[in-house]
Amino acid sequence: MSMNSQGRPTSPSAPSAQPAIKTVSGSRGLQQREDLIFETGSTTKTGVDLPAPKGGMDRLGGVTRKKSVGLPGLSEPEAVRHYVRLSQQNYAIDLGLFPLGSCTMKHNPRLNEKVARMPGFADIHPLQPQSTVQGALELIDELATWLKTLTGMPAVAMSPKAGAHGEFCGMMAIRGALIARGEIATRTRVLVPASAHGTNPATAVQCGFKVDEIKADARGRVEMDDLKSKLEDSHDIAGIMLTNPNTCGLFETDIREIADLIHEAGGYFYCDGANFNAIVGRVRPGDLGVDAMHINLHKTFSTPHGGGGPGAGPTVLSEALADFAPVPFVVEEDGVFHLVEQRSGEGSDAFGRLCAFHGQMGMFTRALAYMLSHGADGLKQAAEDAVLNANYLQSRLKTVMTPAFDGYCMHEALFSDAFTAEGIETLDIAKAMIDEGYHPMTMYFPLVVHGAMLIEPTETESKAELDRFCESLLSIAEKARAGDQSLKSAPYLAPKRRLDETQAARKPELRWSEPDKIAAE
Numbered sequence: 001m002s003m004n005s006q007g008r009p010t011s012p013s014a015p016s017a018q019p020a021i022k023t024v025s026g027s028r029g030l031q032q033r034e035d036l037i038f039e040t041g042s043t044t045k046t047g048v049d050l051p052a053p054k055g056g057m058d059r060l061g062g063v064t065r066k067k068s069v070g071l072p073g074l075s076e077p078e079a080v081r082h083y084v085r086l087s088q089q090n091y092a093i094d095l096g097l098f099p100l101g102s103c104t105m106k107h108n109p110r111l112n113e114k115v116a117r118m119p120g121f122a123d124i125h126p127l128q129p130q131s132t133v134q135g136a137l138e139l140i141d142e143l144a145t146w147l148k149t150l151t152g153m154p155a156v157a158m159s160p161k162a163g164a165h166g167e168f169c170g171m172m173a174i175r176g177a178l179i180a181r182g183e184i185a186t187r188t189r190v191l192v193p194a195s196a197h198g199t200n201p202a203t204a205v206q207c208g209f210k211v212d213e214i215k216a217d218a219r220g221r222v223e224m225d226d227l228k229s230k231l232e233d234s235h236d237i238a239g240i241m242l243t244n245p246n247t248c249g250l251f252e253t254d255i256r257e258i259a260d261l262i263h264e265a266g267g268y269f270y271c272d273g274a275n276f277n278a279i280v281g282r283v284r285p286g287d288l289g290v291d292a293m294h295i296n297l298h299k300t301f302s303t304p305h306g307g308g309g310p311g312a313g314p315t316v317l318s319e320a321l322a323d324f325a326p327v328p329f330v331v332e333e334d335g336v337f338h339l340v341e342q343r344s345g346e347g348s349d350a351f352g353r354l355c356a357f358h359g360q361m362g363m364f365t366r367a368l369a370y371m372l373s374h375g376a377d378g379l380k381q382a383a384e385d386a387v388l389n390a391n392y393l394q395s396r397l398k399t400v401m402t403p404a405f406d407g408y409c410m411h412e413a414l415f416s417d418a419f420t421a422e423g424i425e426t427l428d429i430a431k432a433m434i435d436e437g438y439h440p441m442t443m444y445f446p447l448v449v450h451g452a453m454l455i456e457p458t459e460t461e462s463k464a465e466l467d468r469f470c471e472s473l474l475s476i477a478e479k480a481r482a483g484d485q486s487l488k489s490a491p492y493l494a495p496k497r498r499l500d501e502t503q504a505a506r507k508p509e510l511r512w513s514e515p516d517k518i519a520a521e
């Protein structure tokens with residue numbers, strides 16, 4: 001080994017045989033061990049120094065707490081370290097490729113963050129007089145215009161706070177329209193394909209409808225004969241909830257015919273727009289006969305999600321449903337923006353407000369910044385690149401893995417577990433990906449494919465990153481094909497190994513008790 005004049009080695013020595021796996025501290029390398037806050041904190045400690053209260057009147061009647069709550073306190077540096085250490089056990093889009101299918105985990109541009117933090121947007125209050133927040137109202141109005149233009153739809157409800165909330169909004173608008181037609185008592189059946197995201201049937205039921213499942217065909221699309229047979233007696237049809245591109249990552253090629261059949265049956269067409277990222281700038285859902293569709297700003301328009309920020313699910317509506325939109329909405333008159341909070345006319349009592357205030361302002365700001373920085377051509381290119389990246393993955397991965405359906409995919413590639421040896425499951429492959437430093441793909445969804453693996457790379461990954469991902473996943477897939485039993489115990493390198501997920505779901509232990517109490521039980 002060479003040394004400098006202070007005796008410090010200037011080049012690494014040869015690695016010794018086997019590094020010790022167990023450490024005294026419980027940390028591994030630079031990943032710090034972190035215990036529960038109840039174990040590290042103490043009820044006698046606090047990070048803030050408040051002057052003792054001067055007494056004063058007890059305004060809680062007889063319900064003042066008699067004992068301390070017993071919450072653990074930490075000093076400020078301990079509190080900071082606690083959360084930073086936990087965050088380092090997490091996976092994030094800022095760490096690496098996040099292949100969760102259907103979730104569109106794309107990069108969150110920092111320009112959006114900068115704009116959202118501008119005081120004129122970040123420091124305003126929803127109860128401020130409207131004359132003092134004209135810029136914010138204009139921003140909502142401009143974003144609404146972009147959403148209506150991109151979808152070819154005449155109206156949009158901005159307040160839904162997630163995709164599922166947008167579904168609720170759209171289905172409530174359909175309910176409102178059926179009430180106005182005097183048909184809500186008879187039109188109770190909503191068709192939902194077998195491949196649908198779980199939120200679709202849940203929303204339909206939440207809004208008082210019955211779910212009638214339509215089969216998928218061998219091409220992964222709606223089986224048209226099954227759909228037609230369900231429409232033979234159509235007096236009770238309220239509508240259909242269909243995702244396009246669907247959750248198999250495929251464009252529903254019969255979508256125009258489906259829309260016409262539903263409309264002829266007297267129903268409405270709800271489109272789940274969570275996969276809009278694949279078609280922005282190429283297809284306008286309004287041209288396909290859609291009556292309502294939510295747009296996940298946190299998927300298609302890059303606002304952070306998955307722990308990084310709240311969702312936002314504006315819902316576009318057709319002419320037939322526009323009157324049944326919730327309040328509030330923004331209108332412009334002679335350059336002045338107003339929030340309409342009460343409405344008159346046919347749908348005035350459809351369902352009122354969906355939430356307090358006006359929706360996720362911080363996400364609106366980010367989404368509009370994304371749109372303006374990309375421009376119309378850039379948004380179209382993002383969609384095209386998302387589809388190109390998914391097809392690149394599909395063509396590389398299918399050398400070992402089994403594509404669920406023939407042909408090109410849209411923005412996500414779907415595989416079945418047909419290629420795995422007896423005894424090796426999708427779960428084993430997902431767990432082995434954690435050792436390779438990747439968040440697992442979406443697994444066992446959609447339900448129409450056995451052992452499904454749904455991979456969505458998004459347009460924000462480079463070819464080099466896609467290649468690295470493919471090489472990792474292919475090496476795992478080859479082991480799965482060969483029946484390598486080591487996969488059954490993966491992950492080996494994660495802070496936690498395999499957890500008993502069934503037990504955790506069936507017998508969740510959500511309350512912390514002191515260890516001696518647990519021992520005594």
Ligand SMILES: *Cc1c(COP(=O)(O)O)cnc(C)c1O
Nearest residue numbers: 102162163164197199272274311
């Ligand atoms: C993400 C998603 C939803 C639900 O959206 P949230 O914003 O998570 O509520 C609904 N349908 C599909 C197909 C999705 O991918």
